[in-house]
Amino acid sequence: MPVIAGIPITPVTARLYFAVQALAGVAWWIAAALSDDVRRLTLGDLPAGLVAVFDIPLFVIGSAVIAAGFRWAVWVAVPWTAIVAAGMAVYATATGLAGWGALVMVIAAGASAAAGIVLLCGRAPVEWLVTGPLAFRPAASIGTRALLARTGLQTLFFWGTFLVVIPIVVSLVEARWSLRIEVPFVVHLAGGVLLVAATALGIWSAVSMSVEGEGTPLPSQMARRLVISGPYRYVRNPMAVAGIAQGISVGLIMGSWLVVAYSLFGSLLWNSVVRPLEEADLEARFGSEFVEYSSRVSCWLPVRPAVSRAL
Template sequence: MLVVAGIRITPVTARVYFGIQTLAGALWWIAVPLSDVVRRATLGDLPVATVAMFDVPLFVVASALAAAGVRWALWVAAPWTALVAAGMCVYATVTSLAGWGALLMVVAAGASIVAAIIVLCGRVPVEWMVTGPLAFRSADRVGTGRLLARTGMQTLFFWGTFLVAIPVVVSIVEARWMLRVELPLAVRISGGILLVCATALGIWSAVSMSVKGEGTPLPSQMAHRLVVTGPYRYVRNPMAVAGIAQGVAVGLLLGSWMVVAYSLFGSVLWNTVVRPLEEADLHARFGSDFVAYRRRVACWVPVRPAASRAL
């Protein structure tokens, strides 16, 4: 059972989400003709009547039916929300109008798709995250040198993708959609300092995984030995801590609150979906040694080894 912020995510939870989406959509459509500020921020110069003619039945009404348990309505609400989100993104990027509308619809589309999958599957199919090439398996025994080389290549790929390419695109979109908030210079400097520290932690963690554990950070090339030394003496997931801190630091450096939000969302996703699967695999492979380690060392907050405890 997936738990997020103390809430169990079940089909009932997903239907509740569609109920909330119905209410939010209805209130928004009431506010649009009453407030020029709301209309400009979320629709720009789009014709209100034309958009409402399609969106009210396909978004508001379909979400209400989905909340009531009508399964076919899921195949209307979720695809329509995704289509509108895509259209709003194009519109906001081309015109620099309705940036808030595009952002809100992207969030709604993602949540609608996830909620629809949960209702249709009857549960949260978290195993989808670790199938195929991402399935957990031990690394080939190729020697420390080759493992370090593989770790370096993986690290460069992930850093280049998640800490450079995606943040740059998000930052550009944020500016184009007129959503940027100027941050003080001191905030950007602190982001640079945080990035250096987090990168050092990430490198230390990756090298420890290869040298001590005979593996790489990639789930499909996991360590053969449980690593409890180096940064792993202080926190169970130093690479995750480093990666999230790096993401936040990049956001601060770019002056982008959306990049910071993207990084924090990634931390929630990793903690609620990936970490339980990874720790279940570690428990299966290392048994009581991992149980003792988990009790002794914190998951997220680094502490002195003598005082560490499970969180």
């Protein structure tokens, strides 16, 4: 059972989410009716009355009906939330208004979709994330040089996508939606220092994976041997640590709190959903060797090998 921030993801917690969403919707509509500032920040120049005619029954009441146990309402509230989120995103991008409303609705759309899937499936189908081309498979035995080349190409693709393209898009949206918060120069500088350190760790980890493990970072080309040397002596997931630190550092360099939040959310999702699946696969393939290794080496906090057994 996946657990996010200490909360087990079950149909019960999915219904609880929709209950909270319904209450939040009521609170927001009351605040929008009483405060011009709230209405301007979240709706811009959109006609509040017209929006309320559709949103209150489809979003607020729809979420409450789901929370009461009527699963059919998922097919009402979740699509409506997605439509509103898309519309608000287009409106905020075109006008520069209602950025906070667009951001909240985009988050609500994603959370509603996830909670709806849990309700309809009766559980959290996390195995969907590691099926098809993303399924865990050992790498083919093609030699160290070829594996290093593949690792280099994969690293460039993932870094280019998650550390360049997506952060640039997020930062541009943040600016256009008037969500940017100015930060002092020292924040940008700290981000640069962190990026250098995290990148060095990422390269060290990737090379160790290819040379010692005969594999690549890609799930479909995983290590053929358990890697416990190099940075893996100090922490079980050095590539994940490096990737998270890189994402945060890029956000600091850009002065974008939304990029930092995107990186932290990605780390939470990976740790809660993907990591348990990956470690179950490692235990299935390497047995007691992985169990012993995981019992003495921390998942996230680096430790000296000499004191690892004390954890």
